[in-house]
Structures are given as structure tokens and as C-alpha cells.
Amino acid sequence: MAALAGALASALLLVAPRGADAHANNRVGGTLRIGVGWLSPPETPDMRLYAEEGFDLDLAAGIARGMGARLELVLVAPDDALLALASGDVDLVVARAGAGDGLRRRARIVETGFESGLSIAMRSDRPLASWADLKGRVVCASEANHHGRDLAQRLGATVKVERAPAVALMHVRTGECDAAIHDQVLLDPLFTKLSWQKFSATLPAVEPTSLVVAVSPGNADLAQAVAGALRDGTSPERWRQRREKWASTVSFEVYRDQVAADCH
Known part of the structure; x- marks a missing residue:
């Protein structure tokens, strides 16, 4: 007391x-x-x-x-x-x-x-049609994303836990994960970048x-x-700035890590 x-x-x-x-x-x-x-x-x-x-x-x-x-x-x-x-x-x-x-x-x-609700990033040339399609798929999620990991597990996905969002998203690009789960409002500015057009397929946000x-x-x-x-x-303007900065930073981190991996 x-x-x-x-x-x-x-x-x-x-x-x-x-x-x-x-x-x-x-x-x-x-x-x-x-x-x-x-x-x-x-x-x-x-x-x-x-x-x-x-x-x-x-x-x-x-x-x-x-x-x-x-x-x-x-x-x-x-x-x-x-x-x-x-x-x-x-x-x-x-x-x-x-x-x-x-x-x-x-x-x-x-x-x-x-x-924000949760959404996913996946390849645009073979997108999943619904959240139920995550069953049996490998979904990347960051250590900090408790809500995303819980949702993926409830849907029957195999969850691959990564240190940070950039690592999870990079593994979508390299094919190690079928999708990466994140906040929709953070994925939206990421998907406007040309380098993400091939990996910008997504699903409607859920569980806000x-x-x-x-x-x-x-x-x-x-x-x-x-x-x-x-x-x-x-x-609202300050949050918009934070989201844009997050997307730019994470996009650079993915590029940095993928280039480093390709060089070894």
C-alpha cells in the first residue's frame, strides 16, 4: 500500500x-x-x-x-x-x-x-483473395506487433516473427513469407512508392x-x-508526417538489407 x-x-x-x-x-x-x-x-x-x-x-x-x-x-x-x-x-x-x-x-x-486496422503486404502477381486464405501460409510479423501476430495465428497462419517491420517486409520480397501484417495506415504510404508496386497487394483492414x-x-x-x-x-497533419516518415524509413531499410543479403 x-x-x-x-x-x-x-x-x-x-x-x-x-x-x-x-x-x-x-x-x-x-x-x-x-x-x-x-x-x-x-x-x-x-x-x-x-x-x-x-x-x-x-x-x-x-x-x-x-x-x-x-x-x-x-x-x-x-x-x-x-x-x-x-x-x-x-x-x-x-x-x-x-x-x-x-x-x-x-x-x-x-x-x-x-x-488503424490491420492489413497485409503481399506480391501483386499472386495475391490472396481473403483473410481466410492466410490459413497454412507463412506470415511475417514484427516482435512488437502483438495484435497482428495474434490475428495471423487465429487465422491458422504460420507466423514468422521478425525483429522489425523492415525485416518482415523484406521477406515478402524474397519469398520467405507469403505476406507481412502491419497497420493499414502505414502500408498505404509505402505502397505509393514505385519500388513497392510488385508487392502492394493487400486486403481490407480488419480489427481497428x-x-x-x-x-x-x-x-x-x-x-x-x-x-x-x-x-x-x-x-492529423503531425500523424500524416509520421506515417510518411515511417514508410520512407522502412522502405530504405528493406533496400539496405536486401542489397546486403544479395552481396553475400
């Missing part, structure tokens, strides 16, 4: 009223513990950096920066978000939530403006979720502070 009280007190110290003392939180220097569903490894065997599947880690960093706090990322399994909040293990959780998700009913939610920030139900002050920290970075 003492630990929970201390955690809530720490979180509330980070909240500052807007107005004359709006920047008081920048002087607090506290630690904000943010739960996320996946943490990138400290390094990869070949020391290559990759764009991640979504924007959870970037959003967490932006929240801490906007609140003038030190960021501590805590690994929280998607199904354990409510427990982590209730126990005080984290101050807030950045997660994906569908319309009927229990997180929406039992936590205080701050919307971020990002929403939103990227949200969840805090304990009674912590309205912290939710307000989070909303303030996010205000300048979650406009």
Missing part, C-alpha cells in the same frame, strides 16, 4: 497547472514510469537500427519530455495494463485499444489521434484499434497533464 501511495504521489508531483506556472513541472525532475508492450533490444547482432512497428516508444518519450520528467519505460504485457496501473508499477500505459477493450471501460483514457494513453480512473490531474504534453504532437 505504501508503494502504491508513493507511486501516485510521484505521478501527481509531475502535474502542473496551465497558466502562469505552466512550466513548473520542468523543474520537478521526477521520473515518469510508462508501461509499453514491447521494448527494443539494446543492440542487434549486426548493430543495425530499425524503425519500429508503431509509435508507442516515441509517444512515451514525447509525454515525458512534455512533462519535464525523466522517462522510465516498463515492459507491460497488453493484458496486464490494468493490473500494472492498479498496483502502481507504472504511472501510465501507452497501448493499443479497440472500441470494446476493457482498458477503455476501467481506465481513464487519453486519445492520441492514431487509429487506437493508440491511447491509459491512467488510473481516479487520476484526472495526470490525464490532463498527459493531454497537455501531447497537444502539439497529435494533430
